[in-house]
Each structure stands twice: as C-alpha cells, then as structure tokens.
Amino acid sequence: MSLIRNVGTIGGLTAVSRVFGFARDILLARALGAGLAADAFQLAFTLPNTFRRLFAEGAFSVAFVPLYSRALHGRDGEPGSEEAATAFANDVLSVFVWVLLAFTGVCMLFMPGIVWLLAREYASVPGKFELSVFLARVTFPYLGLISLVAMLSGLLNARSRFGPGAAAPILLNIFLISGIIIGDRLRGDSSNDVVVVNALAIAVALSGAAQLAYLAWATRRAGVRLKVTLPRFTPEVKRLGMLILPATFGAGIYQISQLVDTFFATSLPQGSLTLLKLADRLNQMPLGIVGIALGTAILPMLSRHIHTGDNAEAQRLQGNAFEIATLLTLPAAAALAVCAPAFCTAFFVGGKFTPADGALMASIVVALVAGLPAYVIVKVLNPGFFAREDTRTPVWTALASLIFNIALNLYVVGRYGIVGLAGATAASASLNCVLLYIMLHRRGWFRFTAKLFSRVARQLIATGAMTAVLWYLMPLMADRYAGNLFEKVWSLAVLVGVGGAVFFGVAFAVGALDKDLLGQLRRRKPVRTKADDEILEVE
Template structure:
C-alpha cells in the first residue's frame, strides 16, 4: 500500500468533512451570530465532545488499536472477533451509565465548567437544556470511534474518514428546515448533534459487516470482564485516560476563563478554532490515523528500521504541509474570517476578534500536527506513560501562560497559550523518542529544512502583498471577497509549490510503501 496515496485519500475525505463543517458554521453564524445563545450552545457542546475525546477518540483508541493490531497479526480470527465483542460490550454499558448520569447532572456540570454563566440565568438555563439534549451523543460517537478503530486496523480508512460529514449534514438540514423566522431556536442545533450521532453509527455498520467484524454487544458482562485482551485494553486505558484527561482538564480550565470574558468571546474562539480544524484534520488527524496501525504492526513484528522510517516519513510530510498552513493562517486570518463569516448577524467586530484568536492559534499549528505524528510513536509500542508525563508538564505550562496572557490579550491570550502548549508538547515528545532510541532522523534533514525555509519566506511575502490591497470588511462585497481570497490562496499555493520544485523537491520523494 502506498502511504502517500492513502494519506491523500483520507485527507480528501477529511477536506469534504471540513467543507461541510464550514457550510454548517456559515449557517450558524448567519442565523445566530456570536451571541448569548451561541455561547451557551458551544459551551454545552464542548462537554460531550470532551467525553468523546476521553472515552473514544483519545484514551480508548490509544489503548485499543495497538492491541487489536497485535491480535490481528498474531492470533486467530475467532480470538480477534471475541476481543472486539467483549470490548464493545464493556464500552456500551459504561457509556449507557455515563450518559444517564450526564443528563441528570446537567446543571451541576454547567456550573462546574462555566461558573460565570450562573450570573446570567437565561444563558445558564439554555446551556443546561442544550446539554441534556446532546449528552446521549457521547454514547453514539464513542461506538463510532470503536468501529473506526476496527476499520482502520483492517486498512478501511475511507469509511471512518467520511463519517464526520454526516454530523455536518445533520446540522445543515436541521437549520435549513427548522431554523426559520427572525428568532430561530438554538435547540435546533442540539437536536442536530444527537441526530448526527445516530447517522454516523448507522453508516459504519455495513462496512463492519463486510469485513465480518460487526461487534456483538452482550447482556452478560462477566464473560467480557474475563477476557485477557479486555483486561490488557483496560490496563492500557489507565495511563491513556490520565493522559487525555490532562488535555481535557486544560480545556475545561480554559472554559472557566472564557466564561468570565465578555459576551461573544467563546463564539470568537470557536469560529477561529473551526478554521484551525481544516489543517489539523486534513493533515494531523489523517497522519495519526494512518500511522498508528502500521507502527503497531511494525512494532509487533520487531521491524525497527521500518518503524523508524515510518516516523521519519510522517515528520517530513507534517513539516512540508503544516508550516505553510501556519504561515497562511497568520497572514490571512482576517480575510479568511471575513470571507467565511461576515454575513447576517456576524459583524465587523466579530470578524476582528475572531481573526485575533486565529492568529494566536496558528502559532501552535505545527506543534498540533507534529504531536499527531510523534505520539503514535509511543502508543504503538504500548507506552502511554511517557506521553502522560509530558502532558502533565504541558498542562502546567499552558495554564501559567493563560494567567499571563488573558489580561493583556483577552480571548486571544487563551488561544496563544494553547498554541504554545502544543509546540512544547511536540518538542518534549520528539526529545523522548530520540533519547529512547525509538527514532533516529534519516539523512537529508538539513537540505530539507533550508529549502522549506526559503519556500515559506516566498509564501508569506506573496500572501501579504496580495491580501493587503483589499478592504475585507467592506459591506456588500461577499462574493467579491470569495473571488479575491480564492485568487490569493491559489497564488500562494502556486508560489510555494514552484519554489519547492525549483529547489529540487519532487512528489515521488515522499512516496512510501508498506
């Protein structure tokens, strides 16, 4: 299998997800703006998302996928299917209990993560109502993550990569059909989240049936608990949960800070973060998704040279694409926000404030993407403790920066702290891989680095000159903004690509087969 081709496929499907997500956000900004209601929705939605990362895409996947890859390579099909059934049984019953508790305890949860909301009873009540509607989403999306882990281990990357599109379609259809009138109800978005979770899970079922690995959830938990593979997954989940919890605790603390900022701050950060998700999803998540199963196989087979080469390939691809994305987001922050969201109730002040947050986030984009490559270097070896220790240090550093930056920079200070924290995380993970002898850079990094640096200078200069001559906040220029931005971005891509070609880069240099 050609990893570069697989990456292009997964990235393309992720791009489709991000484009549909952008349409979703355009509708949300147009219909609801940056208001009390959107602050309540984004805050409430962050809680099931937090648990999703904890139970599903974070700790669970880090613990489950390497062990499942080992079973697939070394054990029989019946043993592998039994592991999947038992893990699914435990996960489903735990999620049922967590969901019921979350619905009942919604007021307490909102008070914990957003104490500032208690001073505004309508905002607090809206957040509680939305959380109760959306909380069952955690159950559906966690089972989606289980299905995605299975399909990725069987190298069926396309179905999990397309699945997030369905959540965005649920949002779009719900807003078009139900969010009508001058004052649409924000609860439409809550029901869209729940419907999207159901659609995503249903979409995975045929693909699992095709490979003969559709999980069978049992009523009897005793047999599942007795499975040795399940106990290994649960043992690995201990440090994994701690590691992911550190990141989520950081997000919760950020929410606490945000709840004391002015109205609109949470929404400004959300819209900036949504644009950040384009490169992090298309590149970072895609790379991590592809690398983890193959690194796990190489580790199980003790192919150390292949393991090292996979990490080196991932790091080069990440640097090649993440660095220009960061430069582009910093230079084009205001044009991007204005073009995407400056409509309806999303005013000029909202554009300027969101652009400031986007620039701050962009500082950490290379770190965010490199973490997605470096962390699997530990996970595939079933070493989750080292990333946990690093995450604890990053948590302390991030919160110290929050305290230092929030005064002078307000909401943008919180974004900057997250970005710098990601860079610290990537640096410490890289240092850990090098010190343990897990990764040794292959020859050619010196020439690679200076060529990238020259191309980045050319890119930044081109984007700045092209974008600075247009009034991005002028009213009535919506379609003109789209056309100008498309031209600026296309020109930047052309300059960056041509510079690399002139300096000797060729696409074939980044092909890798496994």
C-alpha cells in the same frame, strides 16, 4: 495500501467533512452571531465533543487498535486469527456499552454541576445558564453513540479500511446544517435564537445515531460480526483498561486544553467562547485533514512493524509522516496567519455576525495557528509510544504542557483577553511536541536525520517566500473581502492561487519537495519495500 494512499483516503474524506463543517459554521455565525444562545450551544456541544475526542477517538483508539491488531495479525512469531480478534472485540464491546450508558446517564443527571464548573459566570446572565444545561443534556447522548462509532472505526482501521471512519463525520455536519436551516425557518421573522439552538441540539443527537448505523453496516460488510453479551473482564480487556487510563491524558492534551480554554473563555465578555470556537474551526481545517489522517494511518502500520521487530521501517515510517506533516502545515499556518482578516471578513461577517466580531476572530486565528505545526506533529509523534503500548510517557509530557498552559492563562487572560488565551494554547502544544520528540530521541525510537532536517529547512524557506508575497497582497484588496459575492471569490482566489504558486514554486526550486515522493504519488500502484508493501520508498 501505502501510507500516502491511506493518508489520502482519510485526508480526502476528512477534507469533505471539514468543508461541510466550514459551511455549517458560516451559517451558524450568520444565524446566531456571537451572543447568548450561540455561547450556550457552543458550551453544550463542547462537552460531548471534547469527551468524544478525549476518550473515544483519543485514549480508546490508541489503546484498542494495537491490541486488536496483535490479535488479528499476531506478534513475536505467534500467529493471529480472525476468531481471536473477533472474540477480543466482542468482549470489549460488551463492557464498553455498559460503561458508556452509565457514564452518559450520570453526566446528564449532574449536568447543572458540570456546566457550573466550566461556566459559572453564565449564572450571572439571565437564562444563559439554564439554556446551557438544557442543551447539554440534549446533546450528551451523542457521546455514547459516537464512542461506539470510534470503536468500530478503530476495528476497521486495523484492517486497513480507513474510509468509513473518515466519512462518518460528514453525517454530523449534514445533520447540523439541516438543524440550522430548520431552526431558522421555525423562528420565522422573530429574533428568537433559542429555537435555532434547540434544533441544533436535537440534530447533534440524531447525527450520532446515523453515524453508528453507518459504521455498523460497514463493519458487517467487512465480514466482522459483533454482538453484545454479558460483560466479561478477560485479561485482554483488563489490559485495555490499564492502557486507556494513562492514554486518556496522554492522547488528549489538545482536548484537555480545550476544556481549560472553555473555562477561561466563559469568564470573558459574552461572545468570547463562540468566537474562540469559530476561530478554532479554521485552525482545525488543516489539523483535521493532515494531523488526524496521519495519526490514524500510521498507528496500525507502526504497530505491525514494531510487533514484527522491524524497527528500521518503524523509524522510516515516522520520518516520512513527519516530512508530510511539515510540508502541508507550515505553509497552511503561515497563510492562515497572514490572511485571517480576509477569511474571517469574507466568510463570516454578515447577518448577526458583525465586522467587530470578524476583526476579533481574525486576531484569535493568528494566535491559534502559531501552534498548528505542533498540533499536527504531536499526532505523528504520539503513535511512536502508543504502538509500543507505552501510554505512560505521553502522560508526563502532557501534564507538563497542561500545567504550563494553565499558568500561562492565569497571566495572559486578564491582560490580553481571548487572544491571549489562544496564544497560550499554541505555546503549550508546542512544548508538548518538543517534549515528546526528546523522549523518542533518547530511547532511539525516532530521530531527526540530517536529510529530514534539510528538507524541513527548505520548506521553511518556501514558506517564508510565500508569507512575504501574501503580506504584500493582503492590503491591496482590503475593500474586496467585504464586497459582493463575486468580489469575495476573486480576491480570495488570488490570495490562495498566488500563495500556493509561490510556495510550491520556491519549494521545487530549493529542493523542499521530495522528487521521488512526487514520482510515486503519480503512479497508480504504490512502490513496495522488501519488508512491507504499505510503506512508500521515499528515502
């Protein structure tokens, strides 16, 4: 299966999940607004969700997939086998399950202390701290369940079965939407938001169980039979543990920054954390669809090329992924920045979510999307290290970026509030991106070719043209974004349609679109290279 097809599979299913997630956030904003209960739930959901991205989908996946792929496909002339791969997966699972149980139990026991470390200001608001602790304890088992989901997803990804892992998050959003609707029905005509957030917290935990059941079924369908036994710390399991420790930091700069942002956001006026999280969901739409899809798709493929000594194909694969990343994220970032007031007003304002909330959320979106291309490109650059089992280098780049982020937050949060905090996050992600590329370039693992530079420059020209047109159109329909449903739909449709037409029209005219790539995307079968049938011949 080609890189483009893999990205399409992951990105398409992720897009479905993001649409459900977007609907979830619209319902959440209108049902709760940006108040006490909303902040408490956002903090409670942030804890397992951040640890899930940091450990399970971040550190664990980038360490597990190359080792499992090596056991399955072989390395340096040594043959791999199903037996070796299954034995390795069983050993990892048998250790992983007990570690997760212990970690989850300890965190639930000491949850008041964890919440205090992240949101000590909540203790000054009657009932807010206690509600946050309760909701966090209800949602935290989700971490253990979804971590097992991440392991099974990585196993399937190594076998080029990307669909189940990409589809699983859809279940989370379906459960959360159901939780909002049920909670809203249960509270009736009262304004008791606690009923809604309690239903949401239960829905989070139940969604983890549903996702695990689905991935277990998909794994068995793929012919892999796993079982939990007494833990055995084999040499390969120990090696995985040694790779996970630095990868936890290296792969998770965005998640660690999220915890830092949460800490600073909880010290700001009530509702700040909720507005930041809702704004970040808009930012996460292209990040999840493009960045996660690219990073997930290229890691096992890159590992295979590197393990077989085909460095030229490895460099070309990353180059192709970089070009796809910028082609999709540069216009997305510019369009979100210009149209943020329209999107926030049309989608979110209503119910308990006020116009003032919408205006502040729009400003946060503008600050966040300044770093959107960097967020996505990091997903493309990190596999260049992880596929070579180098998890140390990203640690140092992440550490530098995190220190920069904290220092910048200390300066801007007091002066510019939640908007300054969002801007600091974008700046630190951009620094991390630059440092990662410098290290890859110096080692000869990935270099920016003249052709790639030319293509990105032309993409910037097309993005600039689109931005100018959207900047002109936005105020012409300002009264329509808060109008009735029909007015909202047609005004946003005009923005999206005109913006897309201008970008792709100019991109085609100036040569920002690779005609060979477009031709191959229209074919039913991917074009095969001599070295591997998984890479499209786009250069």
